[in-house]
Amino acid sequence: MNDLNLQRRNFLKTSLGAAAVAIAPGLMLFKVAQAKGEGASSKVRWGMLIDTAQCKPGCNECVTACSRENGWVNENRPTDPQWIRKIEIKDISSGRELSLPMMCQHCENPPCVDVCPTNASMKRADGIVLVDKHRCIGCRYCMMACPYKARSFVHEPLHDQNPDVPRGKGTVESCTLCVHRIDNGQQPACAEACPNQAILFGDLNDPASAIAQKVKSVATTQVRADLRLNPGVRYQGL
Amino acid sequence: MTKPCKSGCEGASLRCAMLASSPTFKVCPGRCVLHVLRCIRLADFFKASFAVFTALLTLTLLSPANAMETKPKIDIGKGGQCVKDTQWMRRNHMHLLKHQRDEALRKGLRDPQISLKNCIECHASIRDDSVIAREDSFCVACHKYEAVKLDCFECHSGKRKTAWLKEHAQ
Amino acid sequence: MSAYTSNQSRSPLYYTLLAIGVLVVLAGLYAVLLMEEHGHIITGMNNQIVWGMPHVFAIFLIIAASGVLNISSIGSVFNKPAYKARAPLAGLLSIAMLSGGLSVLMLDLGRPERIIVAATNYNPTSVFAWNILLYSGMFSAVALYLWTLMEQRMQPWSKPAGFLVFVWRFVLTTGTGVIFSFLVARQAYGTAILPPMFIVISFAWGMAVFHVVQSTIYAWNHLTLDEHVQKRMKNLMGVFVVAALYFVAAYHLTNLYFARQTEFERFILLNGGVYPLLFWGGYILLGNVLPLFLIYHPALGKSKCVIAASLLIILGGFALLYVLIIGGQAFPLSIFPGYQVSSSFGDGAIAHYQPSLWEMLLGAGGMGIAFVVTAIGIRVLDFVPREIPKAH
Numbered sequence: 144m145n146d147l148n149l150q151r152r153n154f155l156k157t158s159l160g161a162a163a164v165a166i167a168p169g170l171m172l173f174k175v176a177q178a179k180g181e182g183a184s185s186k187v188r189w190g191m192l193i194d195t196a197q198c199k200p201g202c203n204e205c206v207t208a209c210s211r212e213n214g215w216v217n218e219n220r221p222t223d224p225q226w227i228r229k230i231e232i233k234d235i236s237s238g239r240e241l242s243l244p245m246m247c248q249h250c251e252n253p254p255c256v257d258v259c260p261t262n263a264s265m266k267r268a269d270g271i272v273l274v275d276k277h278r279c280i281g282c283r284y285c286m287m288a289c290p291y292k293a294r295s296f297v298h299e300p301l302h303d304q305n306p307d308v309p310r311g312k313g314t315v316e317s318c319t320l321c322v323h324r325i326d327n328g329q330q331p332a333c334a335e336a337c338p339n340q341a342i343l344f345g346d347l348n349d350p351a352s353a354i355a356q357k358v359k360s361v362a363t364t365q366v367r368a369d370l371r372l373n374p375g376v377r378y379q380g381l
Numbered sequence: 382m383t384k385p386c387k388s389g390c391e392g393a394s395l396r397c398a399m400l401a402s403s404p405t406f407k408v409c410p411g412r413c414v415l416h417v418l419r420c421i422r423l424a425d426f427f428k429a430s431f432a433v434f435t436a437l438l439t440l441t442l443l444s445p446a447n448a449m450e451t452k453p454k455i456d457i458g459k460g461g462q463c464v465k466d467t468q469w470m471r472r473n474h475m476h477l478l479k480h481q482r483d484e485a486l487r488k489g490l491r492d493p494q495i496s497l498k499n500c501i502e503c504h505a506s507i508r509d510d511s512v513i514a515r516e517d518s519f520c521v522a523c524h525k526y527e528a529v530k531l532d533c534f535e536c537h538s539g540k541r542k543t544a545w546l547k548e549h550a551q
Numbered sequence: 552m553s554a555y556t557s558n559q560s561r562s563p564l565y566y567t568l569l570a571i572g573v574l575v576v577l578a579g580l581y582a583v584l585l586m587e588e589h590g591h592i593i594t595g596m597n598n599q600i601v602w603g604m605p606h607v608f609a610i611f612l613i614i615a616a617s618g619v620l621n622i623s624s625i626g627s628v629f630n631k632p633a634y635k636a637r638a639p640l641a642g643l644l645s646i647a648m649l650s651g652g653l654s655v656l657m658l659d660l661g662r663p664e665r666i667i668v669a670a671t672n673y674n675p676t677s678v679f680a681w682n683i684l685l686y687s688g689m690f691s692a693v694a695l696y697l698w699t700l701m702e703q704r705m706q707p708w709s710k711p712a713g714f715l716v717f718v719w720r721f722v723l724t725t726g727t728g729v730i731f732s733f734l735v736a737r738q739a740y741g742t743a744i745l746p747p748m749f750i751v752i753s754f755a756w757g758m759a760v761f762h763v764v765q766s767t768i769y770a771w772n773h774l775t776l777d778e779h780v781q782k783r784m785k786n787l788m789g790v791f792v793v794a795a796l797y798f799v800a801a802y803h804l805t806n807l808y809f810a811r812q813t814e815f816e817r818f819i820l821l822n823g824g825v826y827p828l829l830f831w832g833g834y835i836l837l838g839n840v841l842p843l844f845l846i847y848h849p850a851l852g853k854s855k856c857v858i859a860a861s862l863l864i865i866l867g868g869f870a871l872l873y874v875l876i877i878g879g880q881a882f883p884l885s886i887f888p889g890y891q892v893s894s895s896f897g898d899g900a901i902a903h904y905q906p907s908l909w910e911m912l913l914g915a916g917g918m919g920i921a922f923v924v925t926a927i928g929i930r931v932l933d934f935v936p937r938e939i940p941k942a943h
Contacts, residue, residue, distance in 0.1 A: 181490075182484075182488045182489035182490035182491075183488060183489030206895075217895065219895065220597075221597035221598060221599055221600075221897065221902070221903075222591070222592055222597045222598060223598075224598070225598070225895065225896045228894045228895055228896040228898070229894060229895070230886075230887075230892050230893070230894040230898050231892070231893050231894065232887050232890040232891065232892045233890060233891045233892075234889065234890055235889055235890060235891055236889065245886070245894070245898075254734075254735065254736065256674075256676075257674075257676045257677065257733070258676075258677050258678070258679065258733065258734075259674055259677055259679075260669055260673070260674055260677045260679035260680040260683065261665075261668055261669050261672040261673075261674065261680075262672055262673075262674045265487060267487070267488075267489060268488070268489070269489070273486065275486055275487060276536050277482055277483075277486070278665075278668055278672055279661070279662065279665075280660050280661065280662050280663075280665040280666070280668060280669050281660045281661015281662045281663075281665075282660055282661070282679060283601045283602065283661070284677070284679055284730075286598070286601045287601055287602065287734055287737070287880075288733070288734050288735075288736070289736070290735070290736030290884065290886065291884075291886055292598075292599075292884050292886070292896065292897075292898070294598075295598050296591065296598060296601065296661065297590070297661070298590045298591045298592040298597070299589065299590040299591075299592040300535075300589070300590055301535075301536075303538065303540070303545075304536065304537065304538040305538065305545070305549075306498050306501070306537070306538040306540065306542040306545055307498075307542075309536040309537045309538070310536055311535040311536030311537075312535060312590045312661070313535075313590065313591075313660075313661030313662040314536065314661060314662065315661070322489075326489060326491055366886060366887065367736070367886060370735060370736065
């Protein structure tokens with residue numbers, strides 16, 4: 144019995160020691176990596192309001208700006224990425240024509256987040272839907288699930304990426320709402336670049352923000368609202 | 382069966398059930414390699430494997446090629462220290478990076494001091510502004526020496542941001 | 552037994568076939584190496600057709616892997632002795648095809664080296680994550696089941712093990728069906744009929760594969776399948792084919808009723824080019840009408856007809872999957888219902904898909920893995936159905 148107790152004591156000592164050695168680096172990291180600021184908060188919900196009446200057919204400024212800011216290039220190959228695109232639509236029954244930009248709609252209930260096996264496709268607390276490329280295995284299920292065809296797959300090795308916007312072969316990517324700019328207090332590149340100020344960016348949860356007030360006063364719609372995804376991107380004049 | 386099976390299970394085990402009806406066994410029971418393999422007792426098999434493994438391990442450890450004489454030549458760029466001392470970083474930079482990337486991306490908690498961009502800002506070579514371009518670049522030198530694959534730069538730029546901005550200025 | 556000595560003269564042929572199988576697998580792995588190095592740009596898949604030929608092969612193999620276990624279930628769960636004798640072979644085929652299908656799926660990933668990430672980060676709402684558990688659990692369940700079947704001491708446990716496998720494969724096939732069912736936005740998918748459809752289809756395809764393999768084994772060993780058993784098995788296969796056809800018909804008929812689905816159905820059934828061709832010619836005609844004729848016509852239904860019918864059913868299966876998976880992606884997403892759309896990203900336009908050699912090799916590699924596992928398994932262990940063989 145004595146022998147057994149001794150064995151048990153030794154076992155506990157060694158395992159506690161091993162556990163301490165394993166946890167120690169993490170504790171040290173905690174001290175080092177105590178981040179500044181609060182990070183993304185659910186008190187904020189970033190969104191965009193696009194006034195289709197101001198959007199001119201043939202104008203591609205938002206697309207060019209996004210492409211320049213984030214480093215993707217579209218040469219019209221079916222494998223080329225396109226984070227934002229201009230869509231020309233025509234009402235079949237009435238004949239009315241419209242032009243509008245379409246990008247990731249940053250849904251509140253994103254289907255892409257539901258289907259991602261590794262939680263790479265995620266929604267940040269402030270509503271921005273992102274792909275965590277550290278976890279993306281490239282299964283493309285999110286691309287199948289997205290109702291807006293917002294996502295692109297990187298089909299070839301990339302070089303000379305923008306240090307603010309990491310992108311790589313074999314992962315899925317989409318509009319990040321220029322999260323690297325937002326976290327810096329700036330506007331998304333497309334909103335800033337539009338010559339007609341058709342894209343209004345802001346905090347939908349802040350009643351004092353321009354976008355919240357406009358959404359409250361004029362008629363706006365969400366694309367495929369019937370799917371009840373509650374996108375953060377709304378369109379006026381659709 | 383023409384040859385007695387060494388396992389001694391007398392037909393009750395799966396192995397002997399397989400033997401009795403295997404076409405290979407029926408063709409040439411005495412010389413069938415599979416028959417011999419199947420008749421070895423599990424314990425004997427483990428003993429033999431353990432012996433072989435220990436022998437190989439000893440040979441590897443005793444090998445003169447193990448002597449680590451050369452250290453990698455590293456271009457530390459601007460150098461300096463802003464996070465932790467060198468030895469700590471050598472042991473823990475991967476844990477730091479992994480922790481920081483989740484904090485930054487998933488929670489939006491961006492700490493500029495320990496961001497990858499900031500590391501590269503100092504440690505990129507003065508010659509080519511990169512941490513991965515040459516054999517002695519800051520990240521490549523040690524990783525090549527230790528034979529640990531660098532996955533970061535498939536997506537992340539290895540270039541100093543100030544240099545990249547200068548190159549892409551419109 | 553004299554029946555087996557003739558095997559010796561067949562050995563060179565066996566090893567040649569095995570070598571060919573291994574070569575096919577190696578070719579597939581070479582394709583994977585190239586894809587890993589150059590990216591998916593060397594395949595025909597793009598941002599519109601996201602899943603292509605590899606997925607057609609993989610999903611066929613996985614569905615057939617689940618369905619072939621029907622033979623075992625009829626034996627262990629429903630206690631039919633003729634099927635009980637065939638249960639081990641069905642189990643081997645299941646493991647072989649599951650290996651092949653999963654290999655193709657995993658190697659087609661954009662970052663296959665991140666499988667560990669997939670195995671350690673689970674999203675409980677993702678059916679892909681569930682499938683990782685279901686598929687790997689399936690291997691264990693079938694292995695366990697095979698053990699209870701083939702080891703004398705474990706025979707009494709074969710019934711509960713068989714039941715476990717029975718339930719597990721229903722869940723697994725449902726899991727495969729809901730991959731598509733959960734895609735609410737696409738007109739081809741987002742319907743609850745897909746899981747039961749996949750289950751019944753699995754019965755048909757699994758049986759067809761089993762027939763092909765069984766007939767080959769019997770022919771190789773100069774055995775003849777008992778006529779009574781053959782008749783029952785082929786008739787059962789016919790029933791499954793009809794049942795599967797019923798589900799496909801229900802799917803399309805319901806779709807045709809909805810005004811918003813009509814254009815999609817016209818694309819698939821009428822004016823979509825390769826898709827109606829594959830559907831009517833490949834699936835309906837070659838995959839259903841002709842096999843049913845071969846099975847049920849009173850003057851036919853012997854072993855040659857059964858093999859032919861089974862091969863045709865398999866062909867039809869590939870055609871159906873091509874139409875479902877690739878046709879479903881080729882038709883543009885309806886982002887603005889009621890509007891005509893055009894853009895630089897293929898909105899409103901039918902997407903085109905041209906499979907490249909590399910993805911075909913990857914898919915073939917999966918079939919090769921299934922073949923190699925089966926061939927080695929049959930040779931090394933006792934999988935040939937044990938009945939009273941009637942030698943020539």
